[in-house]
Amino acid sequence: MNITLVQGDITAQRVDAVVNAANSSLMGGGGVDGAIHRRGGPDILRACRELRAGRFGRGLPTGQAVATTAGLLPARWVIHTVGPVHSAAEDRSHLLASCYRESLRVADELEAATVAFPAISTGIYGWPMDDAARIALAAVRAAETSVTSVTEVRFVLFDSAAYEVFAARLG
Ligand code: AR6
Numbered sequence: 001m002n003i004t005l006v007q008g009d010i011t012a013q014r015v016d017a018v019v020n021a022a023n024s025s026l027m028g029g030g031g032v033d034g035a036i037h038r039r040g041g042p043d044i045l046r047a048c049r050e051l052r053a054g055r056f057g058r059g060l061p062t063g064q065a066v067a068t069t070a071g072l073l074p075a076r077w078v079i080h081t082v083g084p085v086h087s088a089a090e091d092r093s094h095l096l097a098s099c100y101r102e103s104l105r106v107a108d109e110l111e112a113a114t115v116a117f118p119a120i121s122t123g124i125y126g127w128p129m130d131d132a133a134r135i136a137l138a139a140v141r142a143a144e145t146s147v148t149s150v151t152e153v154r155f156v157l158f159d160s161a162a163y164e165v166f167a168a169r170l171g
Contacts, residue, residue: 007163010156011039016112022080024059031123040071063098083121100139111149133169
């Protein structure tokens with residue numbers, strides 16, 4: 001499994017699966033979530049509504065992941081995951097690690113080879129970039145032994161500051 005970094009927009013990535021930093025409602029939002037629904041078109045929201053009507057009637061719990069169509073995106077699937085809101089009072093890093101682990105487990109079930117991740121929880125959910133990069137990279141590396149179909153995990157960092165932080169951590 002190769003870990004690669006690019007600076008850019010996750011909705012433009014040609015990969016098998018794009019991971020969405022969603023919220024429990026699965027009904028869209030701002031940041032990456034807003035961009036994915038905007039560019040992916042209404043089929044993604046339709047699929048999310050079906051998940052809410054079925055398996056995830058109470059919403060997608062934090063740290064879990066579920067796949068839908070990627071609609072009009074140049075990808076096959078969107079894997080929605082819900083990052084934790086950063087808290088200074090409570091260590092929620094296991095939930096952030098779980099987002100990466102569970103997304104890769106879902107990607108493996110789909111037999112995806114290439115998966116693009118945003119820096120989950122580092123926008124609206126307030127996680128400091130350096131700590132989020134440390135947790136993300138460790139979680140992906142830890143999944144390496146159990147995930148067989150994924151050959152590339154691509155982190156798509158929105159700005160150069162985020163890219164530099166991930167690059168320094170990746171070494
Ligand atoms: N491509 C790649 N990265 C992006 C893009 C993009 N198009 N847009 C933003 N980022 P955020 P969160 C970066 O806020 O913190 C939504 O409302 C951004 O700079 O998208 O997990 C959901 O519905 C930041 O580094 O996700 C939830 O309610 C990172 O992606 C909530 O936000 C994540 O920022 C989730 O918050």
